[in-house]
Amino acid sequence: MRRAAHPSPPRRRSPRWTAFAFLAPLVVYLIVFYAYPLYRNIELSVHDYTPRAFVQGNPEFTGWENYRNILSDDTFLRALRNTAVFTLGSIAVQYALGLALAVFFHRNFRLSAVLRAMFLVPWLLPLIVSASTWSWMLNSENGIVNAALQAFGIGQINWLTSPDTSLLSVTIANIWLGIPFNLVILYAGLQNISADLYEAAGLDGANAWQRFWRITFPLLRPVSAITLLLGLIYTLKVVDIIWIMTKGGPADASATLAIWSYREAFGTGQPDFSPAAAVGNILILIAFAAGLLHVHLQRKEERA
Amino acid sequence: MTPRSWWRTALGVVLVALMLFPVYWMFNVSLTKTGDMRADPPHWFPWDPTFEGYAAAFTQQLPALATSLFIGLGTVALTLVVALPAGYSLAKLRPLGGRGIDFLLLVAQMIPGVVMAMGFYAIYIRLGMLNTVAGLIVADSTLAVPFGVLLFRAFMASIPAELMAAAQIDGASTWRTFRSIILPLSRNSVITVSLFTFLWAWSDFIFASTLNRNSDVIPITLGIFRYIGNNTTQWNSIMATAVIASIPAAFLLVLAQRYIAAGVTAGAVKD
Numbered sequence: 001m002r003r004a005a006h007p008s009p010p011r012r013r014s015p016r017w018t019a020f021a022f023l024a025p026l027v028v029y030l031i032v033f034y035a036y037p038l039y040r041n042i043e044l045s046v047h048d049y050t051p052r053a054f055v056q057g058n059p060e061f062t063g064w065e066n067y068r069n070i071l072s073d074d075t076f077l078r079a080l081r082n083t084a085v086f087t088l089g090s091i092a093v094q095y096a097l098g099l100a101l102a103v104f105f106h107r108n109f110r111l112s113a114v115l116r117a118m119f120l121v122p123w124l125l126p127l128i129v130s131a132s133t134w135s136w137m138l139n140s141e142n143g144i145v146n147a148a149l150q151a152f153g154i155g156q157i158n159w160l161t162s163p164d165t166s167l168l169s170v171t172i173a174n175i176w177l178g179i180p181f182n183l184v185i186l187y188a189g190l191q192n193i194s195a196d197l198y199e200a201a202g203l204d205g206a207n208a209w210q211r212f213w214r215i216t217f218p219l220l221r222p223v224s225a226i227t228l229l230l231g232l233i234y235t236l237k238v239v240d241i242i243w244i245m246t247k248g249g250p251a252d253a254s255a256t257l258a259i260w261s262y263r264e265a266f267g268t269g270q271p272d273f274s275p276a277a278a279v280g281n282i283l284i285l286i287a288f289a290a291g292l293l294h295v296h297l298q299r300k301e302e303r304a
Numbered sequence: 305m306t307p308r309s310w311w312r313t314a315l316g317v318v319l320v321a322l323m324l325f326p327v328y329w330m331f332n333v334s335l336t337k338t339g340d341m342r343a344d345p346p347h348w349f350p351w352d353p354t355f356e357g358y359a360a361a362f363t364q365q366l367p368a369l370a371t372s373l374f375i376g377l378g379t380v381a382l383t384l385v386v387a388l389p390a391g392y393s394l395a396k397l398r399p400l401g402g403r404g405i406d407f408l409l410l411v412a413q414m415i416p417g418v419v420m421a422m423g424f425y426a427i428y429i430r431l432g433m434l435n436t437v438a439g440l441i442v443a444d445s446t447l448a449v450p451f452g453v454l455l456f457r458a459f460m461a462s463i464p465a466e467l468m469a470a471a472q473i474d475g476a477s478t479w480r481t482f483r484s485i486i487l488p489l490s491r492n493s494v495i496t497v498s499l500f501t502f503l504w505a506w507s508d509f510i511f512a513s514t515l516n517r518n519s520d521v522i523p524i525t526l527g528i529f530r531y532i533g534n535n536t537t538q539w540n541s542i543m544a545t546a547v548i549a550s551i552p553a554a555f556l557l558v559l560a561q562r563y564i565a566a567g568v569t570a571g572a573v574k575d
Contacts, residue, residue, distance in 0.1 A: 015397065015398075015478075016399070016400060018397060018478045019393050019397030019398060019399035019400070020393075020399050020400065022389040022390065022392055022393035022397060022399070022478070022482070023389070023390050023393040023394070023397075023399045023402075023405070025385065025386045025389060025390065026386055026387070026389075026390035026405070026449070026453060027405075029386045029449060030405075030408060030412065033442065033445075033446055034408075034412050034415070034420075034446065036423070036427065037419075037420055037422075037423020037424055037426075037427060038415065038419070038423060039423075040422075040423045040426040040427060041419055041422055041423045041426070043426075044422065044426060054426070054429060055429065057430070101319070104312075104315075104316070104319075105316070107309075107312065109309040109310075109312040109313050109316070110309060110310070110313045111313050111316065111317075112312075112313070112316065115313075115316040115317065115319075115320050117557065117561055118320045118323070118324060119320065119323055120557060121323075121324055121327055121553070121557065122323070122324075122326075122327070124503065124553035124556055124557060125327070125507075125550050125553050126506065126507035126509075126524075126525055126549050126550065126553070127507060127509055127525075128507070128509050128525040128528045128529060128546070128549070129330070129528070129546040129549055129550050130326065132528060132532055132542060132543075132546055133326045133327075133329060133330045133543070133546060134326060135532070136329075136333060136539055136542075136543070137326060137329055141342070142341065142342045142344075142346065144329060144346055147344070147345050147346050150345075151345075176323075176326070179323070233413075233414050236416065237416040237417055237418070239416075239417060239418050239509075239510055240509045240510060243513075244509070244529065244532070258416055258418050261416075261418050261419070261422075262418045262421075262510075262514075265418070265421075265422050265425070265514070266421070266425075266513065266514045266517070273422060273425075273426070276418075276422060277419075277422055280416060280418055280419040280422060281419070283416050283418075283419065284414075284415060284416065284419060287414045287415070287416060288411070288414060290414075291410065291411060291414040294410075295407070295410060
């Protein structure tokens, strides 16, 4: 379309300009509210911004030093490992449970639409609500989870305050939050698989297990790939739920890259924006890598 | 109904009960007396409910609720003003660089919130926009604008070109066509985008806790967060506030359910 000539004489302003006029607010918006904050973030990461330099605007240029410091910091490997465990653990379990539920709800039965809608609730609640509820449920002395475990003779577990379980606790809460999203997307994917295939398989005597592994799972692969990648991108960014439940503690046990960045910048009385921005930019690189893969897969899917 | 499908319904009810247990627990705790809060074993049902939690929540958090309502509505307005014309342009007017914008919108949704928060902080501190409601509205709108544009574009692309051609033959300008034909036909997608935008702005924690943390005028998410930090004994009040903060979500689920699935699958977006 780009080079297409318009044979009809322009009756009013050129359509090109009209098209751009409607797009202009968005373009300005993207430049001012996305590109500029991103640029500021890169600028922060190559200077030494103290709170005072922030106000006066005369920080010292330090080049790659913030990045070098970050990469050689002990917290970096720890946060990277926690990010990997939190992200991969979350999306794997969310996907498995979401898929099981999607298959379960795919067979229409009485109340199935209402029950499926109820599964959306965790996804619609403000994160502060879910996170504070989970905090109280996992409370060591008064939490309902420990009270229930006690009935089975399991002693008190310090879910949020022990370095052994805090990462697990925030991962569980995050899985709970992500199930609805996986359910909705995978359910929509199932709707697109032709019922004839199942009928034919049924005639050939395939049982439910075989139907799932021979038809559903292979045909759902493109949708699955997109679901997992979107899950990856969203989970990498998570701050709220971890910050509210554990603040990344105890002793960095549940600190991810996003939490580390947030804490350096906003979490302590001494804001340290430059290293925080450097960590944030490393996080962006990881997210973009996943994002490019997502765009690539989606294009492939559209062509198919 | 065959017996087999009844069995599925029963299993479905059990699964929902398991999934929504935390939500039930929030309700239960919100109605528990402060003295019973640390009972062992905990009270599984609010047999002896109290509304002291709700009373405390209303007296202390009413300004925060009003602030969140205002921020939510402001964010919806800003998002629609930016996203509606852009969606129209991308869907129907074939602007130069349209494909590039598509790609930028996808990339924009991948930027971590903490990075955006630092960028906004660095800008706002110079402009004196820290701790202002306007600053928070602008920041919150970045959660929704890419989603809004992509959803509007997808929806408006499905409006038949004949309708627009007919309007143009009648001498309507592009703006007139947009206002009298495209906008009325896009009502459902406007509702979907507005609902999600409101919900995200209402639920935002990252921007509130970074750009508004020293403000006297705080949204409800920050209200709850400070609550948790201040008095960890008053969990009935905290949970009562949480229940109140969940009202928009409940509203969305009950009254606007059909728009939700449309939103999730069209944009596949959520932070």
